[in-house]
Amino acid sequence: MQLAQLECATNLTPPVLKQDYRDAMARLAAAVNVVTTDGPCGRAGFTATAVCSVTDEPPTLLVCLNRSASAHPAVIGNGILCINTLSCDQQALSNLFGGKTPMAERFAAAGWSTWATGAPVLDDAAASFDCRISQINSVGTHDILCCEVLALRRRDRADGLVYFDRDYHGVCAAI
Numbered sequence: 636m637q638l639a640q641l642e643c644a645t646n647l648t649p650p651v652l653k654q655d656y657r658d659a660m661a662r663l664a665a666a667v668n669v670v671t672t673d674g675p676c677g678r679a680g681f682t683a684t685a686v687c688s689v690t691d692e693p694p695t696l697l698v699c700l701n702r703s704a705s706a707h708p709a710v711i712g713n714g715i716l717c718i719n720t721l722s723c724d725q726q727a728l729s730n731l732f733g734g735k736t737p738m739a740e741r742f743a744a745a746g747w748s749t750w751a752t753g754a755p756v757l758d759d760a761a762a763s764f765d766c767r768i769s770q771i772n773s774v775g776t777h778d779i780l781c782c783e784v785l786a787l788r789r790r791d792r793a794d795g796l797v798y799f800d801r802d803y804h805g806v807c808a809a810i
């Protein structure tokens with residue numbers, strides 16, 4: 636289809652409503668992560684399902700972060716973060732980091748260590764990716780953070796945690 640025809644077709648299509656978009660997105664199952672940062676701009680963390688692998692050369696994940704999130708200034712200012720992929724038994728942490736709770740209370744609920752970047756690494760996460768932010772692109776309400784992995788750890792045989800249909804579901808590791 637020519638570009639002009641495409642624009643014309645787009646104009647004739649009624650806009651997709653935000654609620655319809657969210658209802659459809661609720662049908663996409665996604666792993667649950669707690670993304671953390673620490674440094675001169677402070678310690679902060681938030682729950683994120685908008686996380687995926689971009690490339691393995693160099694190993695890079697992307698994280699979509701709402702610019703209105705309380706963690707946003709610290710994440711951007713520090714320029715580093717750790718993506719902690721939750722295991723099945725860490726659902727309570729997802730709720731804590733999912734908004735409204737004071738930062739100190741979020742971090743008090745679990746054990747943490749630090750590696751190369753100084754971002755908090757969650758004890759017993761299914762996997763943790765210690766990253767530096769290599770690129771930022773803004774789209775609508777969110778910043779897309781490209782995160783180069785400097786160090787990682789994976790927990791063998793951890794059961795996974797998935798968010799689907801606005802609820803949490805455990806996923807069993809292969810036997």
Ligand SMILES: NC(=O)C1=CN([C@@H]2O[C@H](COP(=O)(O)OP(=O)(O)OC[C@H]3O[C@@H](n4cnc5c(N)ncnc54)[C@H](O)[C@@H]3O)[C@@H](O)[C@H]2O)C=CC1
Nearest residue numbers: 656657658660661663684685699700701776777800801802
């Ligand atoms: N990518 C994001 O920023 C996400 C944000 N959330 C937050 O958690 C709240 C509860 O989510 P649900 O229980 O799943 O019910 P919901 O009806 O608010 O959202 C359904 C689905 O729509 C998408 N979504 C929701 N808000 C979004 C946003 N601001 N930007 C991009 N995608 C968005 C997500 O895939 C989400 O699972 C949301 O209202 C939002 O504040 C949840 C999932 C992803």
Ligand SMILES: Cc1cc2nc3c(=O)[nH]c(=O)nc-3n(C[C@H](O)[C@H](O)[C@H](O)COP(=O)(O)O)c2cc1C
Nearest residue numbers: 681682683684685699700701704705732733734735
């Ligand atoms: C299951 C779940 C998934 C979420 N995924 C994302 C996400 O991918 N990106 C994002 O910016 N916010 C996401 N959020 C919302 C943030 O975790 C939340 O807005 C953040 O902690 C900011 O809240 P605060 O401003 O009160 O700190 C998610 C929330 C939940 C409960």
